[in-house]
Amino acid sequence: xxxxxxxxxxxxxxxxxxxxxxxxxxxxxxxxxxxxxxxxxxxxxxxxxxxxxxxxxxxxxxxxxxxxxxxxxxxxxxxxxxxxxxxxxxxxxxxxxxxxxxxxxxxxxxxxxxxxxxxxxxxxxxxxxxxxxxxxxxxxxxxxxxxxxxxxxxxxxxxxxxxxxxxxxxxxxxxxxxxxxxxxxxxxxxxxxxxxxxxxxxxxxx
Numbered sequence: 001x002x003x004x005x006x007x008x009x010x011x012x013x014x015x016x017x018x019x020x021x022x023x024x025x026x027x028x029x030x031x032x033x034x035x036x037x038x039x040x041x042x043x044x045x046x047x048x049x050x051x052x053x054x055x056x057x058x059x060x061x062x063x064x065x066x067x068x069x070x071x072x073x074x075x076x077x078x079x080x081x082x083x084x085x086x087x088x089x090x091x092x093x094x095x096x097x098x099x100x101x102x103x104x105x106x107x108x109x110x111x112x113x114x115x116x117x118x119x120x121x122x123x124x125x126x127x128x129x130x131x132x133x134x135x136x137x138x139x140x141x142x143x144x145x146x147x148x149x150x151x152x153x154x155x156x157x158x159x160x161x162x163x164x165x166x167x168x169x170x171x172x173x174x175x176x177x178x179x180x181x182x183x184x185x186x187x188x189x190x191x192x193x194x195x196x197x198x199x200x201x202x203x204x205x206x
Contacts, residue, residue: 005126011074018077018128021052025059025073052130077128084132085123089113091139098146144171 005012013019059076066072089110096102096109113119122131147168 001125005078011071011078012126013074013077014124014127015129017130021056021059021128021130022073022077024056025063025076026070028056028060029063029068029070029073052133055130055133058133078126081123081127081129081132082125084136085119088119088123088132088135088139091136091143095139095143095146098143098150140171140174144168147171 005014013022059073059080062076062080063069063072066075092109092113093106097106100106119135121127122129123135145168
């Protein structure tokens with residue numbers, strides 16, 4: 001895997017689509033736009049409208065931190081899927097433990113995820129497409145839904161009555177808001193949400 005990505009000083013990405021993100025990453029770095037300037041972000045959102053906006057911005061920001069050149073863009077796209085896969089595995093573990101209260105099942109869930117061919121392929125080194133990045137936000141949304149479904153809510157209370165109960169609310173908001181500019185298909189979030197709600201009721205999450 002390493003040799004197929006890093007070849008003679010070049011970074012070769014798997015598939016065709018990652019090169020679109022490589023192109024935009026290099027273009028944004030060369031544009032001289034401010035990374036966190038609101039005016040620059042408005043210009044960027046207009047230029048990349050119709051693409052995976054948040055993913056392109058993440059590639060741009062990360063590449064700038066790693067050196068701000070074409071090599072940095074290649075390294076970012078090569079390693080982002082791996083990092084996203086690790087984060088997704090952690091989220092799956094937390095979901096499984098939250099539902100079953102058994103760490104062994106959480107570890108088993110990670111193993112099942114790791115050996116799922118589609119997930120293993122899309123989170124591999126050099127697969128710089130957006131899919132692994134999408135998994136993180138879907139996983140965060142799912143975990144927040146599980147946590148919210150397990151809360152004991154006072155029927156007379158509209159808002160969470162303790163600071164700890166706000167964490168899943170914030171997580172759900174971040175997950176859904178981030179999924180919008182990342183995902184091309186909303187059912188990826190909608191259908192798991194229905195399933196998780198049913199599972200939470202079945203297992204009686206604490």
